[in-house]
Amino acid sequence: MSEFLRVAWLVVRKDLRVESRSREMLFTTLFFAVSCVLVFSFGFVRGGQAVEGAAAGILWITIAFSGTLALGRAFERERYHDALRGLLLAPVDRPAIYVGKLLGLLLLLAVVEAVVVVMVAFLFRAPLFQHSGLLLALLALGTVGFASVGTLFSAMLVRTKSRAVLLPVMLYPVTIPVLIMGVSGTAALIQPEPDLVMARLWISLLLFFDAVFLTLALWTFEPVMTE
Amino acid sequence: MPHPETADFEQVTVSDVSRYYGRRRALSGVSLTCSAGQIIGLLGPNGAGKSTLLGLLATITEPSAGEVRYGDWTAREAGAALRARLGFLSHDLQLYPELSARENLEFFAGLYGLDHPTERALEALTNAGLRDRADDIVEGFSRGMRQRLALERVLLHSPRLVLFDEPFTGLDEASCGTLVARLRGLRAARRIVVLATHDLDVVDGVLDRAVILRRGRVHELGPGGTLRERYQIGLADGGVARRGAGRGAGPGVVVRP
Numbered sequence: 154m155s156e157f158l159r160v161a162w163l164v165v166r167k168d169l170r171v172e173s174r175s176r177e178m179l180f181t182t183l184f185f186a187v188s189c190v191l192v193f194s195f196g197f198v199r200g201g202q203a204v205e206g207a208a209a210g211i212l213w214i215t216i217a218f219s220g221t222l223a224l225g226r227a228f229e230r231e232r233y234h235d236a237l238r239g240l241l242l243a244p245v246d247r248p249a250i251y252v253g254k255l256l257g258l259l260l261l262l263a264v265v266e267a268v269v270v271v272m273v274a275f276l277f278r279a280p281l282f283q284h285s286g287l288l289l290a291l292l293a294l295g296t297v298g299f300a301s302v303g304t305l306f307s308a309m310l311v312r313t314k315s316r317a318v319l320l321p322v323m324l325y326p327v328t329i330p331v332l333i334m335g336v337s338g339t340a341a342l343i344q345p346e347p348d349l350v351m352a353r354l355w356i357s358l359l360l361f362f363d364a365v366f367l368t369l370a371l372w373t374f375e376p377v378m379t380e
Numbered sequence: 381m382p383h384p385e386t387a388d389f390e391q392v393t394v395s396d397v398s399r400y401y402g403r404r405r406a407l408s409g410v411s412l413t414c415s416a417g418q419i420i421g422l423l424g425p426n427g428a429g430k431s432t433l434l435g436l437l438a439t440i441t442e443p444s445a446g447e448v449r450y451g452d453w454t455a456r457e458a459g460a461a462l463r464a465r466l467g468f469l470s471h472d473l474q475l476y477p478e479l480s481a482r483e484n485l486e487f488f489a490g491l492y493g494l495d496h497p498t499e500r501a502l503e504a505l506t507n508a509g510l511r512d513r514a515d516d517i518v519e520g521f522s523r524g525m526r527q528r529l530a531l532e533r534v535l536l537h538s539p540r541l542v543l544f545d546e547p548f549t550g551l552d553e554a555s556c557g558t559l560v561a562r563l564r565g566l567r568a569a570r571r572i573v574v575l576a577t578h579d580l581d582v583v584d585g586v587l588d589r590a591v592i593l594r595r596g597r598v599h600e601l602g603p604g605g606t607l608r609e610r611y612q613i614g615l616a617d618g619g620v621a622r623r624g625a626g627r628g629a630g631p632g633v634v635v636r637p
């Protein structure tokens with residue numbers, strides 16, 4: 154297990170180092186997410202009053218769109234110069250490479266979400282920090298569910314020419330439940346009378362989804378990456 | 381069969397291997413034996429299946445039929461322990477251009493679980509003649525410098541089987557000479573070297589054996605004459621080089637004056 158985590162950490166550290174030099178994914182994803190929230194705010198906020206219930210949907214759709222953008226780039230570094238082949242040839246558990254890529258992506262999305270949550274709370278006057286622990290659980294579990302499926306699909310499509318088209322086509326049908334759970338859970342938290350029982354139920358369902366899809370992804374990564 | 385702790389081998393045997401991509405046949409009933417201390421050249425026109433065969437030997441690709449054995453093991457049986465004994469330098473150099481030369485080597489040394497990755501990286505940089513450029517970003521390196529770095533990356537973990545796909549592409553004469561010397565060193569160290577190349581003049585006299593891949597099938601080149609002449613005869617025998625055989629280079633062959 155420690156060897157598995159060591160390899161995953163090596164991949165995360167490498168990705169962070171590359172990102173710290175290029176800042177390509179962070180800037181692209183963050184810029185897109187901020188633009189998305191701003192555009193929605195022009196459409197859904199009238200006279201300083203946001204349309205009721207819009208904030209939860211806008212928060213999650215921004216996460217989904219910017220997450221898709223990041224996922225599209227997740228394996229690009231490995232594709233250039235065929236570095237993926239170098240990784241796959243290494244005598245390591247290949248799922249550890251998947252976990253490393255997933256963790257790197259989660260760190261990036263965490264930064265993006267920190268900005269997006271503050272923006273949504275401010276622009277839509279949404280009481281997102283009223284139950285911050287539960288919101289954090291929803292965001293963390295929802296992002297893990299979305300990114301775990303997305304990282305696998307991104308890896309599957311890395312050698313495909315039309316990957317930019319295929320990724321969302323494959324990703325959204327599978328991750329729609331995550332987004333619905335995220336939106337419903339967040340809406341339950343920020344409605345005038347917060348429904349904490351309902352929010353916890355959605356968190357439990359997200360946990361179940363994450364467990365299923367993470368297991369499937371770890372199980373299928375090796376055969377998927379063998380030509 | 382349980383996975384071995386170490387999976388060293390002295391011989392690689394490709395037995396009646398075929399590989400299909402959909403309905404397209406890339407390799408058809410290929411058989412080949414490679415032994416330690418040999419440099420084997422894979423020759424053939426573009427699209428003959430050289431890279432597919434290298435991919436199979438590197439365990440990146442699985443055969444549609446037949447098997448590849450590394451000593452007593454197949455890739456499926458030996459898994460990661462076998463991959464620890466393989467090195468593959470493809471035409472793309474498998475380096476991260478945003479990282480420095482040292483960071484690239486340390487990353488891969490870490491992946492291979494080598495002791496003292498920093499020292500190993502410095503040793504490899506010395507071998508590549510890049511010690512003074514250790515902390516420079518690879519993006520700024522010339523093709524030759526990248527090639528030398530990539531070669532040392534591939535050899536970091538002392539692999540038994542070393543695979544090269546067009547290793548001389550884009551190299552000047554001096555770099556070609558350095559690479560040839562390195563290949564001879566690998567032979568002396570009893571490694572198994574398989575290289576796919578079109579640079580017949582560069583590898584003439586370096587190869588212990590040369591095989592030609594033609595329409596997914598493999599044929600051993602006969603003895604006598606220069607490698608180019610043997611290659612031309614090999615192509616003409618199969619009717620691939622209907623025109624051009626005997627009056628210059630065959631398809632996809634690079635002529636170095």
